[in-house]
Amino acid sequence: MIKQGRKPNVVTYTSLIYGFFHKGDSRGAVKTFREMQSCGMEPNVVTYSILIGNFCKEGKLAKAVSFFELMLKNKCIPNDVTFHYLVNGFTNNEPGAILEEVHESQENEKSIFLGFFGRMISDGWSQKAAVYNSINICLCHNGMVKTALQLCDKFVNKGIFLDSVSFAGLLYGICLEGRSKEWENIISFDLKDQELQTSLKYSLILDDYLHQGRPSEATLVLQSLVEEFKSQDQEVDLTDIKT
Template sequence: MAVTTAAAVRRLCATGEVRSALAVLARGAKSCDTVLDVAACTALVHGWCRMGDMVEARRVFDVMPAPRRGPNEVTYTALIHGYFVHGHREMGLTLFEEMRRGGVEPNLYTYNCLIGEWCRTGEFERAWLLFDEMPVKGVARNVVSYNTLIAGLCRHGKLKDAIQLLEAMRKEGIRPSMVTFNLLVDGYGKAGKMSNALHFFNQMKASGFPPSAVTYNALIAGAFEMLSEMEKTGLEVDVQSYGVLLHALCMEGKMMEARKLFQSMD
Protein backbone atom coordinates (compact mmCIF):
# COMPACT_ATOMS: atom_id res chain seq x y z
CA MET A 1 0.00 0.00 0.00
CA ALA A 2 1.19 3.52 -0.71
CA VAL A 3 1.71 4.93 2.74
CA THR A 4 2.57 8.42 1.49
CA THR A 5 -0.72 8.90 -0.35
CA ALA A 6 -2.83 7.61 2.56
CA ALA A 7 -0.93 9.78 5.05
CA ALA A 8 -1.26 12.86 2.84
CA VAL A 9 -5.01 12.32 2.49
CA ARG A 10 -5.44 11.96 6.26
CA ARG A 11 -3.38 15.08 6.94
CA LEU A 12 -5.22 17.25 4.38
CA CYS A 13 -8.66 16.10 5.48
CA ALA A 14 -7.79 16.83 9.11
CA THR A 15 -7.27 20.49 8.18
CA GLY A 16 -10.41 20.66 6.04
CA GLU A 17 -8.56 20.59 2.72
CA VAL A 18 -10.70 17.86 1.19
CA ARG A 19 -10.33 19.07 -2.39
CA SER A 20 -6.54 19.08 -2.00
CA ALA A 21 -6.80 15.52 -0.70
CA LEU A 22 -8.72 14.59 -3.85
CA ALA A 23 -5.97 16.14 -5.97
CA VAL A 24 -3.45 13.93 -4.16
CA LEU A 25 -5.64 10.93 -4.96
CA ALA A 26 -5.77 11.92 -8.63
CA ARG A 27 -1.97 12.11 -8.80
CA GLY A 28 -1.76 8.76 -7.06
CA ALA A 29 -4.10 7.21 -9.62
CA LYS A 30 -1.71 8.11 -12.44
CA SER A 31 1.03 6.10 -10.76
CA CYS A 32 -1.32 3.26 -9.77
CA ASP A 33 -1.05 4.53 -6.19
CA THR A 34 -4.75 4.38 -5.32
CA VAL A 35 -5.04 1.96 -2.40
CA LEU A 36 -6.09 3.79 0.75
CA ASP A 37 -6.33 2.44 4.26
CA VAL A 38 -9.44 2.67 6.44
CA ALA A 39 -8.10 5.74 8.25
CA ALA A 40 -7.59 7.65 4.99
CA CYS A 41 -11.07 6.77 3.71
CA THR A 42 -12.55 7.72 7.08
CA ALA A 43 -10.71 11.03 6.89
CA LEU A 44 -12.32 11.66 3.49
CA VAL A 45 -15.77 10.82 4.86
CA HIS A 46 -15.21 13.16 7.80
CA GLY A 47 -13.85 15.88 5.52
CA TRP A 48 -16.87 15.78 3.20
CA CYS A 49 -19.17 15.84 6.23
CA ARG A 50 -17.43 18.95 7.54
CA MET A 51 -18.01 20.59 4.17
CA GLY A 52 -21.67 19.57 4.24
CA ASP A 53 -21.42 17.39 1.13
CA MET A 54 -23.17 14.30 2.41
CA VAL A 55 -23.55 12.80 -1.07
CA GLU A 56 -19.77 12.65 -1.53
CA ALA A 57 -19.29 11.45 2.05
CA ARG A 58 -21.67 8.57 1.42
CA ARG A 59 -20.06 7.80 -1.94
CA VAL A 60 -16.65 7.33 -0.28
CA PHE A 61 -18.27 5.27 2.48
CA ASP A 62 -20.02 2.99 -0.01
CA VAL A 63 -16.90 2.21 -2.05
CA MET A 64 -14.80 1.16 0.94
CA PRO A 65 -14.03 -2.53 0.31
CA ALA A 66 -15.16 -4.92 3.02
CA PRO A 67 -14.09 -6.64 5.12
CA ARG A 68 -10.40 -5.77 5.44
CA ARG A 69 -10.68 -2.13 4.41
CA GLY A 70 -14.39 -1.67 5.05
CA PRO A 71 -15.92 1.03 7.27
CA ASN A 72 -15.12 0.71 10.96
CA GLU A 73 -16.83 2.26 13.99
CA VAL A 74 -14.99 5.56 13.42
CA THR A 75 -16.16 5.74 9.80
CA TYR A 76 -19.75 4.99 10.76
CA THR A 77 -19.71 7.56 13.55
CA ALA A 78 -18.30 10.27 11.28
CA LEU A 79 -21.08 9.73 8.75
CA ILE A 80 -23.84 9.39 11.36
CA HIS A 81 -22.71 12.63 13.01
CA GLY A 82 -22.59 14.33 9.62
CA TYR A 83 -26.14 13.27 8.85
CA PHE A 84 -27.37 14.64 12.19
CA VAL A 85 -25.53 17.95 11.87
CA HIS A 86 -26.80 18.58 8.35
CA GLY A 87 -30.44 17.73 9.04
CA HIS A 88 -30.61 14.17 7.70
CA ARG A 89 -31.73 12.61 10.96
CA GLU A 90 -33.48 9.54 9.56
CA MET A 91 -30.49 8.67 7.40
CA GLY A 92 -28.26 8.86 10.47
CA LEU A 93 -30.56 6.61 12.50
CA THR A 94 -30.85 4.15 9.62
CA LEU A 95 -27.07 4.02 9.29
CA PHE A 96 -26.76 3.30 13.00
CA GLU A 97 -29.05 0.30 12.59
CA GLU A 98 -27.03 -0.83 9.56
CA MET A 99 -23.88 -0.52 11.65
CA ARG A 100 -25.26 -2.85 14.29
CA ARG A 101 -26.63 -5.34 11.79
CA GLY A 102 -23.22 -5.41 10.13
CA GLY A 103 -21.56 -6.41 13.39
CA VAL A 104 -19.69 -3.12 13.89
CA GLU A 105 -19.86 -2.21 17.58
CA PRO A 106 -20.54 1.43 18.51
CA ASN A 107 -17.72 3.21 20.33
CA LEU A 108 -17.84 5.99 22.92
CA TYR A 109 -18.28 8.69 20.29
CA THR A 110 -21.08 6.79 18.54
CA TYR A 111 -23.00 6.50 21.79
CA ASN A 112 -22.46 10.16 22.70
CA CYS A 113 -23.59 11.21 19.23
CA LEU A 114 -26.80 9.14 19.38
CA ILE A 115 -27.58 10.19 22.96
CA GLY A 116 -27.24 13.83 21.93
CA GLU A 117 -29.64 13.36 19.02
CA TRP A 118 -32.28 11.64 21.13
CA CYS A 119 -31.95 14.36 23.77
CA ARG A 120 -32.32 17.07 21.13
CA THR A 121 -35.75 15.75 20.21
CA GLY A 122 -36.75 15.05 23.82
CA GLU A 123 -36.84 11.26 23.35
CA PHE A 124 -35.25 10.52 26.70
CA GLU A 125 -36.36 6.91 26.96
CA ARG A 126 -34.21 6.11 23.94
CA ALA A 127 -31.36 8.27 25.25
CA TRP A 128 -31.40 6.47 28.61
CA LEU A 129 -31.43 3.05 26.92
CA LEU A 130 -28.20 3.86 25.08
CA PHE A 131 -26.66 5.51 28.14
CA ASP A 132 -27.39 2.43 30.28
CA GLU A 133 -26.19 0.09 27.53
CA MET A 134 -22.70 1.58 27.43
CA PRO A 135 -21.19 -0.18 30.49
CA VAL A 136 -22.97 -3.42 29.52
CA LYS A 137 -21.16 -3.30 26.17
CA GLY A 138 -17.86 -2.45 27.84
CA VAL A 139 -17.87 1.19 26.73
CA ALA A 140 -16.77 3.48 29.57
CA ARG A 141 -18.87 6.63 29.83
CA ASN A 142 -16.99 9.92 30.05
CA VAL A 143 -17.79 13.48 31.10
CA VAL A 144 -19.16 14.21 27.61
CA SER A 145 -21.62 11.31 27.92
CA TYR A 146 -22.96 12.76 31.14
CA ASN A 147 -22.91 16.38 29.97
CA THR A 148 -24.79 15.47 26.80
CA LEU A 149 -27.62 13.91 28.78
CA ILE A 150 -27.59 16.64 31.44
CA ALA A 151 -27.81 19.28 28.69
CA GLY A 152 -30.88 17.60 27.21
CA LEU A 153 -32.56 17.21 30.59
CA CYS A 154 -31.96 20.85 31.51
CA ARG A 155 -33.13 22.07 28.10
CA HIS A 156 -36.41 20.20 28.55
CA GLY A 157 -36.90 21.31 32.17
CA LYS A 158 -36.12 17.92 33.74
CA LEU A 159 -33.94 19.44 36.43
CA LYS A 160 -34.50 16.79 39.10
CA ASP A 161 -33.35 14.12 36.66
CA ALA A 162 -30.32 16.25 35.83
CA ILE A 163 -29.36 16.44 39.52
CA GLN A 164 -29.76 12.69 39.95
CA LEU A 165 -27.51 12.20 36.95
CA LEU A 166 -24.94 14.57 38.46
CA GLU A 167 -24.86 12.43 41.59
CA ALA A 168 -24.51 9.25 39.51
CA MET A 169 -21.67 10.92 37.62
CA ARG A 170 -19.81 11.58 40.84
CA LYS A 171 -20.42 8.05 42.13
CA GLU A 172 -18.92 6.71 38.91
CA GLY A 173 -15.79 8.72 39.68
CA ILE A 174 -16.24 11.21 36.85
CA ARG A 175 -15.49 14.78 37.89
CA PRO A 176 -18.01 17.40 36.74
CA SER A 177 -16.49 19.90 34.31
CA MET A 178 -17.04 23.61 33.82
CA VAL A 179 -19.56 22.67 31.13
CA THR A 180 -21.49 20.56 33.66
CA PHE A 181 -21.84 23.48 36.05
CA ASN A 182 -22.71 25.95 33.29
CA LEU A 183 -25.50 23.64 32.13
CA LEU A 184 -26.98 23.48 35.62
CA VAL A 185 -26.63 27.22 36.27
CA ASP A 186 -28.33 27.91 32.95
CA GLY A 187 -31.05 25.30 33.48
CA TYR A 188 -32.01 26.56 36.91
CA GLY A 189 -31.63 30.18 35.86
CA LYS A 190 -34.08 29.74 32.98
CA ALA A 191 -36.48 28.03 35.37
CA GLY A 192 -36.32 31.11 37.61
CA LYS A 193 -34.79 29.09 40.47
CA MET A 194 -31.93 31.41 41.26
CA SER A 195 -31.07 29.91 44.64
CA ASN A 196 -30.33 26.61 42.87
CA ALA A 197 -28.47 28.39 40.08
CA LEU A 198 -26.32 30.17 42.66
CA HIS A 199 -25.71 26.88 44.46
CA PHE A 200 -24.08 25.43 41.35
CA PHE A 201 -22.36 28.73 40.63
CA ASN A 202 -20.68 28.45 44.04
CA GLN A 203 -19.97 24.74 43.50
CA MET A 204 -18.24 25.65 40.26
CA LYS A 205 -15.92 28.08 42.03
CA ALA A 206 -15.31 25.63 44.89
CA SER A 207 -14.32 23.01 42.31
CA GLY A 208 -11.64 25.32 40.94
CA PHE A 209 -13.42 26.48 37.80
CA PRO A 210 -13.44 30.26 37.26
CA PRO A 211 -16.90 31.36 36.06
CA SER A 212 -16.88 32.25 32.36
CA ALA A 213 -18.90 34.66 30.25
CA VAL A 214 -21.30 31.76 29.63
CA THR A 215 -21.81 31.37 33.38
CA TYR A 216 -22.47 35.04 34.03
CA ASN A 217 -24.77 35.39 31.03
CA ALA A 218 -26.79 32.43 32.33
CA LEU A 219 -27.04 34.09 35.74
CA ILE A 220 -28.05 37.41 34.20
CA ALA A 221 -30.76 35.83 32.05
CA GLY A 222 -32.05 33.80 34.98
CA ALA A 223 -32.06 36.73 37.37
CA PHE A 224 -33.97 38.96 34.95
CA GLU A 225 -36.50 36.16 34.47
CA MET A 226 -36.87 35.80 38.22
CA LEU A 227 -37.30 39.55 38.79
CA SER A 228 -39.87 39.76 36.00
CA GLU A 229 -41.92 36.92 37.48
CA MET A 230 -41.75 38.41 40.98
CA GLU A 231 -42.97 41.77 39.71
CA LYS A 232 -45.81 40.16 37.72
CA THR A 233 -47.07 38.29 40.77
CA GLY A 234 -46.76 41.33 43.00
CA LEU A 235 -43.99 39.87 45.13
CA GLU A 236 -41.50 42.30 46.59
CA VAL A 237 -38.03 41.85 45.16
CA ASP A 238 -35.55 41.56 48.01
CA VAL A 239 -32.09 43.07 48.16
CA GLN A 240 -30.41 39.67 47.75
CA SER A 241 -32.20 39.08 44.44
CA TYR A 242 -31.03 42.44 43.15
CA GLY A 243 -27.55 41.75 44.49
CA VAL A 244 -27.24 38.55 42.47
CA LEU A 245 -28.07 40.36 39.25
CA LEU A 246 -25.87 43.38 40.02
CA HIS A 247 -22.90 41.11 40.72
CA ALA A 248 -23.36 39.20 37.46
CA LEU A 249 -23.76 42.40 35.43
CA CYS A 250 -20.63 43.95 36.93
CA MET A 251 -18.57 40.82 36.35
CA GLU A 252 -19.57 40.94 32.68
CA GLY A 253 -18.69 44.63 32.42
CA LYS A 254 -22.32 45.61 31.78
CA MET A 255 -22.01 48.74 33.90
CA MET A 256 -24.77 50.71 32.17
CA GLU A 257 -27.29 47.94 32.83
CA ALA A 258 -26.04 47.58 36.41
CA ARG A 259 -26.47 51.31 37.01
CA LYS A 260 -30.03 51.31 35.64
CA LEU A 261 -30.92 48.32 37.80
CA PHE A 262 -29.41 49.97 40.86
CA GLN A 263 -31.42 53.14 40.25
CA SER A 264 -34.62 51.10 39.83
CA MET A 265 -34.18 49.74 43.36
CA ASP A 266 -35.16 53.08 44.86
Protein backbone atom coordinates (compact mmCIF):
# COMPACT_ATOMS: atom_id res chain seq x y z
CA MET A 1 0.00 0.00 0.00
CA ILE A 2 2.77 2.41 0.97
CA LYS A 3 4.92 1.39 -2.02
CA GLN A 4 2.04 2.36 -4.28
CA GLY A 5 1.98 5.82 -2.70
CA ARG A 6 -1.20 5.29 -0.72
CA LYS A 7 -1.15 6.59 2.83
CA PRO A 8 -2.77 4.42 5.52
CA ASN A 9 -5.50 6.19 7.50
CA VAL A 10 -6.98 5.81 10.99
CA VAL A 11 -9.14 2.86 9.90
CA THR A 12 -6.12 1.08 8.41
CA TYR A 13 -4.03 1.44 11.56
CA THR A 14 -6.95 0.57 13.85
CA SER A 15 -7.59 -2.61 11.83
CA LEU A 16 -3.91 -3.57 12.17
CA ILE A 17 -4.00 -2.94 15.93
CA TYR A 18 -7.08 -5.17 16.21
CA GLY A 19 -5.34 -7.82 14.09
CA PHE A 20 -2.26 -7.89 16.30
CA PHE A 21 -4.41 -8.34 19.41
CA HIS A 22 -6.41 -11.07 17.65
CA LYS A 23 -3.14 -12.95 17.11
CA GLY A 24 -2.12 -12.43 20.75
CA ASP A 25 0.60 -9.92 19.88
CA SER A 26 -0.03 -6.94 22.18
CA ARG A 27 3.49 -5.60 21.56
CA GLY A 28 2.78 -5.43 17.85
CA ALA A 29 -0.49 -3.62 18.60
CA VAL A 30 1.22 -0.98 20.75
CA LYS A 31 4.06 -0.58 18.23
CA THR A 32 1.49 0.06 15.48
CA PHE A 33 -0.29 2.59 17.73
CA ARG A 34 3.01 4.45 18.30
CA GLU A 35 3.76 4.38 14.57
CA MET A 36 0.30 5.80 13.91
CA GLN A 37 1.01 8.69 16.29
CA SER A 38 4.44 9.35 14.82
CA CYS A 39 2.78 9.80 11.42
CA GLY A 40 0.70 12.61 12.90
CA MET A 41 -2.50 10.60 12.84
CA GLU A 42 -4.96 11.02 15.72
CA PRO A 43 -6.39 7.74 17.09
CA ASN A 44 -10.17 7.75 17.44
CA VAL A 45 -12.52 6.28 20.05
CA VAL A 46 -12.52 2.89 18.29
CA THR A 47 -8.70 2.75 18.31
CA TYR A 48 -8.46 3.54 22.00
CA SER A 49 -11.35 1.24 22.94
CA ILE A 50 -9.68 -1.71 21.16
CA LEU A 51 -6.48 -1.10 23.14
CA ILE A 52 -8.33 -0.63 26.45
CA GLY A 53 -10.65 -3.59 25.90
CA ASN A 54 -7.93 -6.05 24.97
CA PHE A 55 -5.63 -5.07 27.82
CA CYS A 56 -8.59 -5.46 30.21
CA LYS A 57 -9.26 -8.94 28.79
CA GLU A 58 -5.59 -9.83 29.33
CA GLY A 59 -5.80 -8.59 32.92
CA LYS A 60 -3.26 -5.83 32.22
CA LEU A 61 -5.40 -3.19 33.86
CA ALA A 62 -2.65 -0.63 34.45
CA LYS A 63 -1.88 -0.73 30.73
CA ALA A 64 -5.57 -0.32 29.89
CA VAL A 65 -5.81 2.68 32.22
CA SER A 66 -2.71 4.30 30.71
CA PHE A 67 -4.45 4.32 27.31
CA PHE A 68 -7.69 5.57 28.88
CA GLU A 69 -5.88 8.49 30.51
CA LEU A 70 -4.00 9.20 27.27
CA MET A 71 -7.33 9.15 25.42
CA LEU A 72 -8.78 11.80 27.73
CA LYS A 73 -5.61 13.88 27.65
CA ASN A 74 -5.89 13.95 23.85
CA LYS A 75 -9.56 15.06 24.17
CA CYS A 76 -10.97 11.91 22.58
CA ILE A 77 -14.37 11.35 24.19
CA PRO A 78 -14.95 7.73 25.32
CA ASN A 79 -18.20 5.91 24.55
CA ASP A 80 -20.29 3.21 26.22
CA VAL A 81 -18.02 0.47 24.85
CA THR A 82 -14.96 2.09 26.47
CA PHE A 83 -16.73 2.33 29.83
CA HIS A 84 -18.02 -1.24 29.53
CA TYR A 85 -14.48 -2.59 29.05
CA LEU A 86 -13.13 -0.68 32.07
CA VAL A 87 -16.00 -1.57 34.41
CA ASN A 88 -15.83 -5.27 33.46
CA GLY A 89 -12.04 -5.32 33.70
CA PHE A 90 -12.02 -3.85 37.19
CA THR A 91 -14.96 -5.85 38.55
CA ASN A 92 -14.15 -9.28 37.09
CA ASN A 93 -10.65 -9.47 38.58
CA GLU A 94 -9.79 -10.22 42.21
CA PRO A 95 -9.31 -7.05 44.32
CA GLY A 96 -6.00 -8.34 45.69
CA ALA A 97 -4.53 -8.85 42.22
CA ILE A 98 -5.74 -5.42 41.11
CA LEU A 99 -4.26 -3.67 44.16
CA GLU A 100 -0.94 -5.44 43.60
CA GLU A 101 -0.87 -4.19 40.01
CA VAL A 102 -1.91 -0.70 41.16
CA HIS A 103 0.98 -0.65 43.65
CA GLU A 104 3.53 -1.80 41.05
CA SER A 105 2.37 0.67 38.40
CA GLN A 106 2.28 3.61 40.83
CA GLU A 107 5.97 3.09 41.60
CA ASN A 108 6.81 4.04 38.01
CA GLU A 109 4.16 6.57 37.08
CA LYS A 110 1.37 8.31 38.99
CA SER A 111 -2.11 7.52 37.70
CA ILE A 112 -5.14 9.40 39.05
CA PHE A 113 -7.40 6.51 38.05
CA LEU A 114 -5.36 3.77 39.71
CA GLY A 115 -4.53 5.84 42.77
CA PHE A 116 -8.17 6.71 43.35
CA PHE A 117 -9.36 3.16 42.68
CA GLY A 118 -6.82 1.72 45.10
CA ARG A 119 -7.72 4.23 47.80
CA MET A 120 -11.46 3.49 47.53
CA ILE A 121 -10.93 -0.28 47.66
CA SER A 122 -8.67 0.14 50.72
CA ASP A 123 -11.41 2.23 52.35
CA GLY A 124 -13.92 -0.60 51.85
CA TRP A 125 -15.87 0.56 48.79
CA SER A 126 -17.09 -2.01 46.26
CA GLN A 127 -15.11 -2.54 43.05
CA LYS A 128 -18.01 -1.23 40.97
CA ALA A 129 -18.26 2.00 42.98
CA ALA A 130 -14.46 2.40 42.88
CA VAL A 131 -14.12 1.95 39.12
CA TYR A 132 -17.13 4.15 38.34
CA ASN A 133 -15.79 6.98 40.51
CA SER A 134 -12.28 6.61 39.08
CA ILE A 135 -13.72 7.01 35.57
CA ASN A 136 -15.79 9.95 36.77
CA ILE A 137 -12.79 11.70 38.35
CA CYS A 138 -10.68 11.29 35.20
CA LEU A 139 -13.45 12.66 32.97
CA CYS A 140 -13.98 15.71 35.19
CA HIS A 141 -10.24 16.36 35.52
CA ASN A 142 -9.95 16.43 31.72
CA GLY A 143 -12.84 18.84 31.23
CA MET A 144 -15.44 16.25 30.22
CA VAL A 145 -18.07 17.07 32.84
CA LYS A 146 -20.90 16.70 30.32
CA THR A 147 -19.78 13.12 29.56
CA ALA A 148 -19.42 12.42 33.30
CA LEU A 149 -22.97 13.64 33.95
CA GLN A 150 -24.32 11.52 31.09
CA LEU A 151 -22.48 8.50 32.49
CA CYS A 152 -23.93 9.25 35.93
CA ASP A 153 -27.45 9.19 34.47
CA LYS A 154 -26.76 5.83 32.82
CA PHE A 155 -25.52 4.35 36.09
CA VAL A 156 -28.58 5.69 37.93
CA ASN A 157 -30.76 3.86 35.37
CA LYS A 158 -28.86 0.69 36.32
CA GLY A 159 -29.55 1.24 40.01
CA ILE A 160 -26.15 2.76 40.89
CA PHE A 161 -26.90 6.11 42.54
CA LEU A 162 -24.79 9.21 43.01
CA ASP A 163 -22.69 8.71 46.14
CA SER A 164 -20.57 11.11 48.16
CA VAL A 165 -17.42 10.43 46.11
CA SER A 166 -19.30 10.91 42.82
CA PHE A 167 -20.56 14.22 44.18
CA ALA A 168 -17.01 15.35 45.04
CA GLY A 169 -15.78 14.41 41.54
CA LEU A 170 -18.59 16.18 39.70
CA LEU A 171 -18.27 19.26 41.90
CA TYR A 172 -14.53 19.34 41.19
CA GLY A 173 -15.16 19.23 37.43
CA ILE A 174 -17.85 21.93 37.56
CA CYS A 175 -15.61 24.24 39.58
CA LEU A 176 -12.75 23.55 37.17
CA GLU A 177 -14.97 24.90 34.38
CA GLY A 178 -15.53 28.09 36.37
CA ARG A 179 -19.16 27.28 37.21
CA SER A 180 -18.89 26.96 41.00
CA LYS A 181 -21.90 29.23 41.56
CA GLU A 182 -24.08 27.06 39.30
CA TRP A 183 -23.37 23.63 40.75
CA GLU A 184 -26.74 23.32 42.52
CA ASN A 185 -28.48 23.68 39.15
CA ILE A 186 -26.28 21.01 37.57
CA ILE A 187 -26.07 18.14 40.08
CA SER A 188 -28.67 16.93 42.57
CA PHE A 189 -27.74 17.30 46.22
CA ASP A 190 -29.20 15.28 49.05
CA LEU A 191 -26.21 14.40 51.22
CA LYS A 192 -26.28 14.24 55.01
CA ASP A 193 -23.54 15.20 57.46
CA GLN A 194 -21.50 11.98 57.27
CA GLU A 195 -21.78 11.85 53.47
CA LEU A 196 -20.62 15.45 53.20
CA GLN A 197 -17.65 14.59 55.41
CA THR A 198 -16.80 11.73 53.04
CA SER A 199 -17.11 14.04 50.02
CA LEU A 200 -14.75 16.50 51.68
CA LYS A 201 -12.29 13.71 52.52
CA TYR A 202 -12.07 12.58 48.89
CA SER A 203 -11.93 16.16 47.63
CA LEU A 204 -8.86 16.64 49.83
CA ILE A 205 -7.38 13.43 48.38
CA LEU A 206 -7.95 14.91 44.92
CA ASP A 207 -6.17 18.08 46.01
CA ASP A 208 -3.16 15.99 47.03
CA TYR A 209 -3.07 14.39 43.58
CA LEU A 210 -3.77 17.45 41.48
CA HIS A 211 -2.88 20.57 43.48
CA GLN A 212 0.02 19.48 45.68
CA GLY A 213 -2.30 19.67 48.67
CA ARG A 214 -3.59 23.18 48.01
CA PRO A 215 -7.38 23.38 48.53
CA SER A 216 -9.33 23.48 45.27
CA GLU A 217 -12.46 25.56 44.79
CA ALA A 218 -14.52 22.38 45.12
CA THR A 219 -12.94 21.68 48.51
CA LEU A 220 -13.77 25.19 49.69
CA VAL A 221 -17.41 24.70 48.60
CA LEU A 222 -17.58 21.39 50.46
CA GLN A 223 -16.02 22.90 53.59
CA SER A 224 -18.70 25.60 53.59
CA LEU A 225 -21.43 22.96 53.13
CA VAL A 226 -20.07 20.94 56.08
CA GLU A 227 -19.98 24.06 58.27
CA GLU A 228 -23.49 25.02 57.19
CA PHE A 229 -24.79 21.55 58.03
CA LYS A 230 -23.15 21.71 61.47
CA SER A 231 -24.76 25.09 62.14
CA GLN A 232 -28.18 23.73 61.22
CA ASP A 233 -27.66 20.76 63.55
CA GLN A 234 -26.73 23.09 66.41
CA GLU A 235 -29.85 25.17 65.80
CA VAL A 236 -31.98 22.02 65.89
CA ASP A 237 -30.31 20.93 69.15
CA LEU A 238 -30.99 24.32 70.76
CA THR A 239 -34.63 24.12 69.71
CA ASP A 240 -34.92 20.67 71.30
CA ILE A 241 -33.40 21.98 74.54
CA LYS A 242 -35.86 24.91 74.68
CA THR A 243 -38.85 22.67 74.07
